[in-house]
Amino acid sequence: MTAGTETVDTAGAPTGPDTAARAGSTRGRLVLEGIHKALGGKAVVRGIDLAMEPGEFLTLLGPSGCGKSTTLNMVAGHLLPDSGVVEVDGRDITRLPANRRAMGMVFQSYALFPHMTVAENIAFGLRMRKVGAARRRRRAAEALELVGLDGMGERYPRQLSGGQRQRTALARALIVEPDLLLLDEPFSNLDAQLRVRLREEVAALQRRVGTTTILVTHDQDEALAVSDRIAVMAEGTIHQLDAPETVYLRPATDFVAQFVGEVNVLDGIAAGASGAGHRCRIGDTHLVTATPVGTAPGDGEAVRLYVRPEAVRVLAVPEKGRSERPPTDTDTSAAGASVDTATRPGLPGTVEATRFLGTRVRCVVATAAGRVEATLPFGSEVPTLGEEVICAWQPQHASLTARP
Numbered sequence: 001m002t003a004g005t006e007t008v009d010t011a012g013a014p015t016g017p018d019t020a021a022r023a024g025s026t027r028g029r030l031v032l033e034g035i036h037k038a039l040g041g042k043a044v045v046r047g048i049d050l051a052m053e054p055g056e057f058l059t060l061l062g063p064s065g066c067g068k069s070t071t072l073n074m075v076a077g078h079l080l081p082d083s084g085v086v087e088v089d090g091r092d093i094t095r096l097p098a099n100r101r102a103m104g105m106v107f108q109s110y111a112l113f114p115h116m117t118v119a120e121n122i123a124f125g126l127r128m129r130k131v132g133a134a135r136r137r138r139r140a141a142e143a144l145e146l147v148g149l150d151g152m153g154e155r156y157p158r159q160l161s162g163g164q165r166q167r168t169a170l171a172r173a174l175i176v177e178p179d180l181l182l183l184d185e186p187f188s189n190l191d192a193q194l195r196v197r198l199r200e201e202v203a204a205l206q207r208r209v210g211t212t213t214i215l216v217t218h219d220q221d222e223a224l225a226v227s228d229r230i231a232v233m234a235e236g237t238i239h240q241l242d243a244p245e246t247v248y249l250r251p252a253t254d255f256v257a258q259f260v261g262e263v264n265v266l267d268g269i270a271a272g273a274s275g276a277g278h279r280c281r282i283g284d285t286h287l288v289t290a291t292p293v294g295t296a297p298g299d300g301e302a303v304r305l306y307v308r309p310e311a312v313r314v315l316a317v318p319e320k321g322r323s324e325r326p327p328t329d330t331d332t333s334a335a336g337a338s339v340d341t342a343t344r345p346g347l348p349g350t351v352e353a354t355r356f357l358g359t360r361v362r363c364v365v366a367t368a369a370g371r372v373e374a375t376l377p378f379g380s381e382v383p384t385l386g387e388e389v390i391c392a393w394q395p396q397h398a399s400l401t402a403r404p
């Protein structure tokens with residue numbers, strides 16, 4: 001889009017440079033401070049604090065009803081918080097009406113005007129801002145190109161596929177060069193393949209234009225794939241606000257561990273630090289290791305350990321080991337190695353089920369701590385049903401917290 005010099009009639013609305021030239025923008029620093037909101041007599045948002053950097057892509061992730069959309073609507077100005085402050089670029093906008101905020105919003109339902117062409121839909125925000133017709137047409141054509149819809153400007157929404165409609169909605173949100181782009185479950189109406197493709201497109205586009213973006217979703221894969229940071233929400237509060245890797249590998253709470261990705265949950269008793277982590281006793285005899293999240297537990301404290309199926313190695317028991325699974329001197333190798341539990345941590349068990357999943361095999365092992373699921377990578381040797389094995393993992397691949 002060309003450098004804009006037009007003024008607009010909405011306080012806080014942008015008059016800034018081209019959308020395409022805004023990567024590395026310093027605009028769109030959002031701060032939420034102590035936000036509370038009750039709806040229908042129920043506390044729906046209960047003390048949200050959040051600070052976003054300009055250009056950041058942040059996802060509000062949580063189960064249905066946890067307050068994600070309510071939070072987004074307070075940023076958009078569709079809802080007024082009961083208490084707390086919404087600030088953009090140092091300016092308190094808590095009480096500023098939605099139409100005077102510089103926000104671009106995309107909804108699950110597209111919300112396009114059926115009687116307007118795609119180009120008219122996209123240019124709508126500019127028309128509201130009294131931008132002249134010729135300039136509107138030019139900017140709409142540029143926005144169409146930005147979202148890969150060149151040449152489709154004269155169609156009507158009903159003549160578009162779901163993905164094309166959502167690209168139109170995105171172009172309409174971006175054309176006003178908003179401080180913030182707010183995406184409320186924008187991919188939910190699309191089929192699985194298109195959902196993945198469009199989310200990649202949106203993430204790439206966001207990096208290009210550099211608009212600070214909040215995505216609301218309950219889809220953890222989506223959140224992990226596109227976000228700079230994820231705020232995991234439950235019951236109106238943020239449980240953890242971190243980079244995707246940290247949320248996945250170092251879940252801060254029991255809820256985060258169990259909501260984001262699949263996880264084995266094992267209860268045990270803390271048994272002292274070891275060089276590469278913290279020891280944890282399962283049952284009377286078995287020792288495993290993990291990395292504490294936050295303060296390390298005291299000896300004898302009841303702890304809960306979380307380990308992802310893909311981090312679990314299924315190893316042969318040395319004395320029963322099959323000849324085709326040669327022992328190694330490390331327990332960090334893939335399935336096929338063996339482990340000596342007298343000297344190394346590990347959880348013995350019996351293979352209860354194996355399931356072929358195409359690119360990997362899922363192996364279920366019955367242990368003293370309950371069922372442990374392991375994902376064996378493609379090409380691994382698959383243990384036989386009823387085989388006695390050891391489940392092992394590297395301490396940095398398992399996390400440990402005080403038992404809730």
Ligand SMILES: Nc1ncnc2c1ncn2[C@@H]1O[C@H](COP(=O)(O)OP(=O)(O)OP(=O)(O)O)[C@@H](O)[C@H]1O
Pocket residue numbers: 039040044062063064065066067068069070071218
């Ligand atoms: N206008 C309203 N009046 C009363 N309760 C409401 C209203 N809007 C939302 N709620 C309730 O507030 C809670 C949070 O809703 P919200 O839409 O923010 O959740 P969400 O996390 O976005 O969930 P979803 O993914 O299902 O949209 C829900 O229990 C919902 O039923």
